[in-house]
Amino acid sequence: MNIEIFLGRFHPLIVHLPIGFVLLxxxxMLWAKRSKSTSFHQAISFSLLLGAASALxxxxxxxxxxxxxxxxDxxxxxxxxxxxxxxLLTIFAWLVNAGKIKASQRVxxxxxxxxVILIGLTGHFGGVLTHGSTYLVQYAPGFIQKMLSENATANEDISLPSQPDSIAVYQHLIAPIINNKCVACHNESKKKGGLILTSQEDILNGGEQGEVVxxxxPYESGLFQRVVLPQTSKKFxxxxxxxxxxxxIKLLEWWISGxxxxxxxxxxxxxxxxxETLLLKDFHVSVTVKPYYERVAVEPASAESIDKLTAVGFSTKPLSADNNFLQVELTADxxxxxxxxALLEVSEQITWLNLGGKGITDAMLPVIGKLPNLTKLSIEQNEITDEGVQELRKLAHxxxxxxxxxxxxxxxxESIKEINSLNSLYVWQTDVSQEAIEALNEDRPNLTIDSGFQFENVN
Ligand code: HEC
Incomplete structure (x- = not known):
């Protein structure tokens, strides 16, 4: 078995011989034809013989x-x-040239x-086998790379969903690594080490020496151990x-540790x-989701409309120096x-609104429902009922x-469930039941609900 590989490794060395002989x-032949000379006949025959032997x-x-x-494959x-x-062609050419096969002059x-054309193609595929398809043009001038990259890219089978929350760790990050670097030897037809790495089931089944994950x-997992050995190791x-x-390597380690x-x-x-950093660097995936008010821009509110708000008992403050959003608080009772x-004067700009404990009623909530950029709303300790809350369903952010x-x-x-952007909800000291909260939590695992449940139990 090993002797085969030992001999096989001389292949890259001797393939250059037939290339030289056949080309010669x-x-x-071209020269002889051009100079109408017959003195090359013997030399061509000798060259083809050596070419045929070395090609074989x-x-x-x-x-x-x-x-x-x-x-x-x-x-x-x-x-x-x-x-x-x-x-085969070289052997045939030698036989024709030596007159052992009768054929017309043109053959x-x-x-x-x-x-010669086939030698060029064979050599090209040989190069791709050993150096990969990008080797040849890696240092080519930009315009050549551009021409070629329209057909092929190095990472073409790694296509990630554009939204980070739809990226599946195994399917989109781990499987492509294994497919690119391992599956050639670990598949249904070629199970090196008894290991198949093409499906979840096979990966979990492991190889001859047992489980690999x-x-x-990760440090006890063959799948990881083997890729971090020194490259000179036989087991690498x-x-x-x-x-x-x-x-x-880092992704694999993180996947197994997790x-x-x-x-x-x-x-x-x-x-x-x-x-997070390597996802950004290697996959251009940004997982830090910016808050809404950093993603959109609004015009500044006019001084006049701010004055109107102040006149009816609101205080307004800019949210930050980078944008025109406002935090608004009711000071009047x-x-x-x-x-x-009056809030509608600055409906676009209000992003934080505090109306806590100011005697707000259901009848006023339709106004709040018309503030398209509201991200934070405090209306605690008011006489608000289920009916009023219905008006908040329209607050998309x-x-x-x-x-x-x-x-x-x-x-x-039920109304709150429709606000998909919501991530924090405070409902303690209300008639909302623990069961309803649990049901909502099941539907919306990323929504943090503060129900003060434990405090109430203590009382
Ligand atoms: C060129 C062929 C080849 C490629 C590519 C290859 N392997 Fe292997 N692998 C082998 C051979 C041969 C064995 C059996 C000999 C040995 O255990 O070292 C093996 C064995 C293994 C074993 C041990 C299985 C057992 O239980 O005995 C693991 C784990 C493994 N490979 C993981 C990988 C991973 C991970 C990759 C991709 C990063 C990979 N292999 C790529 C040829 C390959």
Whole structure:
């Protein structure tokens, strides 16, 4: 077995011989034709004989080398059969030239033309097998790379969903690494070490030496251990082809440490800073979701409208120096509907609104429902009921909603459930039941609900 590989590894050395000999015969043929000389006949014959012999040798050694596996199947297919084609054509050319096969004058030149073209193609596929498809043009001038990159890119099978929350860790990050670097030798037909890495089931089944993934412990997992050995180690994976990159190793380590789940999403758990950084660097995935008010821009509110608000008992402050959003708070008690309606003067700009404990009623909430950029609303300790809360369903960007100490009940949660952007909800000291909260939490796991439940139990 090993002797085959030992011999096979001479293939790259001797393949250069037939290339030289056949090319030489081809050039002599062209020259002889041009100078109408017959004195090349013997030399062409000798050159073709050496070409045929070395081509045959190359085919045999190449076959042995390929038996070791680990090459891209379709590239290998073309390289192998084109190479065999070259050997057969060269033998044929020699026989024709030596008069052992009777053929018309035109056959020899035609055969040599085809051989030379096939040699070029075979050599190209051979290069792709050993150096990868990007080797040749890696340092090419930009315009050539651009022309080629429209057809092929190095990472073409890594296509990530554009939204970070739809990225599945195994499917989108881990499987592509394994497919690119391991599956050539670990698949249904080529189970090196008894290990198949093409499906969840096979990965969990492990190889001859047992399991290769120990959920939670990469350092005990063959799948990880093997890729971080010194590259000179016999056990280093992949034994052939490109080793894993630093990012790929880190992703694999993080995936196994986190429990090696096959269906977890990227944002299901907090991401370590390092993973966040490499996702951004290598995959251009940004997982830090900016707050709404940093993603949109509004015109500044006019001084006149701010004055109007102040006149009816509101205080306004800019949210930050970078944008025109406003934080607005009611300072007056028990406002009239008209006072509240004044908010519409700056409806675009209000992003934080505090009306806590000021005698707000259901009748005023339709006004609040018309503030399109509201992200934070405090209306706690007011006489608000389920009916009023219905008006808040239209707040498409609301993230924080404080309803503590209001008159709402379970029914309000039905309206609140429709506010998809919401991530913090305060409902303690209301008639909302623990069951309803649990049901909402099940529907919306990312929504933090503060119900003050434990405090009430203590009382
Ligand atoms: C060129 C072929 C080739 C490639 C590519 C390859 N392997 Fe292997 N792998 C082997 C061979 C051969 C064995 C058996 C000999 C050994 O255990 O070292 C093996 C064995 C293993 C084993 C041990 C299985 C057992 O239980 O005995 C693990 C784990 C493994 N490979 C992981 C990987 C990973 C991970 C990758 C991708 C990063 C990979 N291999 C890529 C050829 C390959």
């Amino acid at each position: 015969a081809f050039l002599m 040798g190359s085919v045999i050694l190449g076959w042995l080398l390929a038996s070791d596996g680990g090459y891209d 379709s590239t290998l297919f073309w390289h192998r059969w084109l190479g065999i084609g070259v050997a 020899l030149p035609a055969t040599l033309w085809v051989s 120990m959920a939670g412990d 994976m992949p034994p052939k082809g490109e080793p894993l990159t630093y990012s790929e 429990g090696a789940s096959f269906d977890e999403k990227l944002l299901d758990k907090p991401l370590p800073k390092e993973i 028990s406002p009239t509907f008209q006072q509240i309606e 609301l993230q924080y909603l404080n309803l503590y100490g209001t008159k709402i009940s379970d029914k309000a949660l």
